[in-house]
Amino acid sequence: MNKDQLLRFYEQGYRDFTGVNLSGVDLSGIMLIGVNLTGANLVGANLSRTFLTKSIFNGATLNWANLSFAKMSEVNLLQADLTKANLTGAFLVKSQLADAQLSGANLAHTNLRGANLLGANLCGAKLFNINLRQANLTQANLKWADLRQGRLTGAQLQGSLLTGVNFSQTYLIDVDLSSTDLRGVNFSQARLTKANLSNSNLSNANLEEAQLRNSNLNCANLYRANLTAAQLRKGNLDNADLTQADLTNADLRDASLKLANLSDVDLTDTDLLGANLESAVFDLSLTKHMLSNSAKFFQPNTQATIPINQTSQSIQVA
Numbered sequence: 001m002n003k004d005q006l007l008r009f010y011e012q013g014y015r016d017f018t019g020v021n022l023s024g025v026d027l028s029g030i031m032l033i034g035v036n037l038t039g040a041n042l043v044g045a046n047l048s049r050t051f052l053t054k055s056i057f058n059g060a061t062l063n064w065a066n067l068s069f070a071k072m073s074e075v076n077l078l079q080a081d082l083t084k085a086n087l088t089g090a091f092l093v094k095s096q097l098a099d100a101q102l103s104g105a106n107l108a109h110t111n112l113r114g115a116n117l118l119g120a121n122l123c124g125a126k127l128f129n130i131n132l133r134q135a136n137l138t139q140a141n142l143k144w145a146d147l148r149q150g151r152l153t154g155a156q157l158q159g160s161l162l163t164g165v166n167f168s169q170t171y172l173i174d175v176d177l178s179s180t181d182l183r184g185v186n187f188s189q190a191r192l193t194k195a196n197l198s199n200s201n202l203s204n205a206n207l208e209e210a211q212l213r214n215s216n217l218n219c220a221n222l223y224r225a226n227l228t229a230a231q232l233r234k235g236n237l238d239n240a241d242l243t244q245a246d247l248t249n250a251d252l253r254d255a256s257l258k259l260a261n262l263s264d265v266d267l268t269d270t271d272l273l274g275a276n277l278e279s280a281v282f283d284l285s286l287t288k289h290m291l292s293n294s295a296k297f298f299q300p301n302t303q304a305t306i307p308i309n310q311t312s313q314s315i316q317v318a
Contacts, residue, residue, distance in 0.1 A: 001017075001020050001021060001022060001025075002025060003025055003026060003027060003030075006020075006022065006025075006027070006032075007030065010032060010035070015034055015035050015036055016035075016036045017035055017036060017037050017040060018036055018037070018038045018039055018040070019038070019039045019040060019041075020037065020040045020041070021040070021041045022037075022040060022041065022042050022045050023041045023042065023043045023044060023045065024043070024044045024045060025042075025045050025046070026045075026046040027045060027046060027047050027050055028046045028047065028048040028049055028050060028066075029048070029049045029050060030050055030051070031050075031051040032050060032051065032052055032055060033051055033052065033053045033054060033055065034053070034054045034055060035052070035055045035056070036055070036056045037055060037056060037057050037060055038056055038057070038058045038059055038060065039058070039059045039060060040057070040060045040061075041060075041061050042057075042060055042061060042062045042065050043061050043062070043063045043064060043065065044063070044064045044065060045062070045065045045066070046065075046066045047065060047066060047067045047070050048066045048067065048068045048069060048070065049068070049069045049070060049071075050067075050070050050071070051070075051071045052070055052071060052072045052075055053071055053072065053073050053074060053075070054073075054074045054075065055072070055075050055076070056075070056076045057075065057076060057077045057080050058076050058077070058078040058079060058080065059078070059079050059080060060077070060080045060081070061080075061081045062080055062081060062082045062085050063081055063082070063083045063084055063085065064083075064084050064085060064086075065082070065085045065086070066085075066086045067082075067085060067086060067087045067090050068086050068087065068088040068089055068090065069088070069089040069090060069091075070087070070090045070091070071090075071091050072090055072091060072092045072095060073091055073092065073093045073094060073095065074093070074094050074095060075092065075095045075096070076095070076096045077095060077096060077097045077100050078096055078097070078098050078099060078100070079098070079099045079100060079101075080097070080100050080101070081100075081101045082100060082101060082102045082105050083101050083102070083103050083104060083105065084103075084104045084105060085102070085105045085106070086105070086106045087105060087106060087107045087110050088106050088107070088108050088109060088110065089108075089109045089110060090107070090110045090111070091110075091111050092110060092111060092112045092115055093111055093112070093113050093114060093115065094113070094114045094115060095112065095115045095116070096115070096116050097112075097115060097116060097117045097120050098116050098117065098118040098119055098120065099118070099119045099120060100117070100120045100121070101120075101121050102120055102121060102122045102125050103121050103122065103123040103124055103125065103141075104123075104124050104125060105122070105125045105126070106125070106126045107122075107125055107126060107127050107130055108126050108127065108128040108129060108130065109128070109129050109130070110127075110130050110131070111130075111131045112130065112131060112132050112135050113131050113132070113133045113134060113135065114133070114134045114135060115132070115135045115136070116135070116136045117132075117135060117136060117137050117140050118136050118137075118138050118139060118140070119138070119139045119140060120137070120140045120141070121140075121141045122140055122141060122142050122145050123141050123142070123143045123144060123145065124143070124144045124145060125142075125145045125146070126145075126146050127145050127146055127147045127150055128146055128147075128148050128149060128150070129148070129149045129150060130147065130150045130151070131150075131151045132150060132151060132152045132155050133151050133152065133153050133154055133155065134153075134154045134155065135152070135155045135156070136155075136156045137152075137155055137156060137157050137160050138156050138157070138158050138159055138160065139158075139159040139160060140157075140160045140161070141160070141161045142160055142161060142162050142165050143161050143162070143163045143164055143165065144163070144164040144165065145165050145166070146166050147165060147166055147167050147170050148166050148167075148168045148169055148170065149168075149169045149170060150167075150170045150171070151170075151171045152170060152171060152172050152175060153171050153172070153173040153174060153175070154173075154174060154175070155172075155175055156176070157175060157176065157177055157180070158176060160180070162180065162181065162182060162185055163181070163183075163184075163185075164184070164185070165185055165186075166186045167185060167186060167187045167190050168186050168187070168188045168189060168190065169188070169189045169190060170187075170190045170191070171190075171191045172187075172190055172191060172192050172195055173191055173192070173193050173194060173195065174193070174194045174195065175192070175195050175196070176195075176196045177195060177196060177197050177200055178196045178197065178198045178199055178200060178216075179198070179199045179200060180197075180200045180201070181200075181201050182197075182200050182201060182202045182205055183201050183202070183203050183204055183205065184203075184204045184205060184206075185202070185205050185206070186205075186206045187205060187206060187207045187210050188206050188207070188208045188209060188210065189208070189209045189210060189211075190207075190210045190211070191210075191211045192210055192211060192212045192215050193211050193212070193213045193214060193215065194213075194214045194215060195212070195215045195216070196215075196216045197215060197216060197217050197220050198216045198217065198218040198219055198220060198236075199218070199219045199220065200217075200220050200221070201220075201221045202217075202220055202221060202222050202225050203221050203222065203223040203224060203225065204223070204224050204225065205222070205225045205226070206225075206226045207225055207226060207227045207230050208226050208227070208228045208229060208230065209228070209229045209230065209231075210227070210230045210231070211230075211231045212230055212231055212232045212235050213231055213232070213233050213234060213235065214233075214234050214235065215232070215235045215236070216235075216236045217232075217235060217236060217237045217240050218236050218237070218238050218239060218240065219238070219239045219240065220237070220240045220241070221240075221241050222240055222241060222242045222245050223241055223242075223243050223244060223245070224243070224244045224245060224246075225242070225245045225246070226245075226246050227245055227246060227247045227250050228246050228247070228248045228249060228250065229248070229249040229250060229251075230247070230250045230251070231250075231251045232250060232251060232252045232255050233251050233252070233253045233254060233255065234253075234254045234255060235252070235255045235256070236255075236256050237252075237255055237256060237257045237260050238256050238257065238258045238259060238260065239258070239259045239260065240257070240260045240261070241260075241261045242260055242261060242262050242263075242265050243261050243262075243263045243264060243265070244263070244264045244265065245265050245266070246265075246266045247265055247266060247267050247270045248266050248267075248268045248269060248270065249268070249269045249270065250267075250270050250271070251270075251271050252270060252271060252272045252275050253271050253272070253273045253274050253275065254273075254274040254275065255272075255275045255276070256275070256276045257275055257276060257277050257280050258276055258277075258278045258279060258280065259278075259279045259280065259281075260277075260280045260281070261280075261281045261282075262280055262281060262282035262283075263281060263282060263283055264283065265282065
């Protein structure tokens with residue numbers, strides 16, 4: 001079917017174009033609201049700036065298709081194949097993309113607020129400055145995806161695959177990433193205020209200058225993590241493993257580090273004023289460093305006790 005035939009049928013009131021072949025057809029800028037293109041072949045088709053609100057593309061093949069700046073709110077793309085498709089700047093608010101194939105697709109600046117991407121494959125996708133607020137990304141494959149400057153506040157990420165993902169400068173406020181494999185993930189300058197990272201594996205992760213105020217890192221694995229200049233004020237790091245982590249210039253004021261492992265941690269210019277270090281494990285050399293810089297570690301005119309794991313002794317600081 002060509003463009004003229006499609007538009008003629010559309011103008012006559014037809015909306016069901018199930019299984020139609022529109023491969024390579026230029027449909028840019030036209031209006032196709034509420035059409036049914038289930039199972040359609042749209043490989044390489046040009047749908048740039050097309051109005052497709054509430055249309056159905058379930059199971060359609062859209063490989064290499066151009067959907068840049070298309071209006072696609074509340075569209076159904078269940079199990080659709082959008083591999084390598086261009087969705088730059090597309091409007092997909094509240095759309096259904098469960099189990100969709102989006103590997104290598106370009107979704108930079110796309111609005112997917114409240115969309116359903118359950119089990120979607122976004123491996124290697126370009127998601128720069130994407131809006132995924134309140135989106136469902138449960139069990140989605142985000143391996144090696146570029147989410148720099150993305151907005152994911154309130155998004156659901158349980159069970160998602162995040163190996164090699166780039167969350168630099170991304171908004172992840174109040175997101176639940178508990179019990180997630182985040183080894184080596186780039187969170188530099190990310191906004192993670194009130195995020196739940198409990199029991200997650202953040203070993204070798206880059207959290208430089210990350211905003212982690214009031215975040216939950218209980219029992220998190222932060223082995224060799226880069227937390228340089230991270231903002232962790234009032235964070236919960238109880239039972240966290242911070243072995244060999246870099247906390248240079250980090251803000252840990254009023255944070256809780258009960259039973260945390262601080263062995264070989266770099267605390268150069270770290271602010272631990274008011275932090276709770278009850279039963280925390282750290283080196284004797286670190287204890288001496290803290291005592292020699294007490295103004296940065298202890299509240300004035302209070303008494304703090306620092307248990308030393310190696311000697312089972314405690315030091316009273318006036």
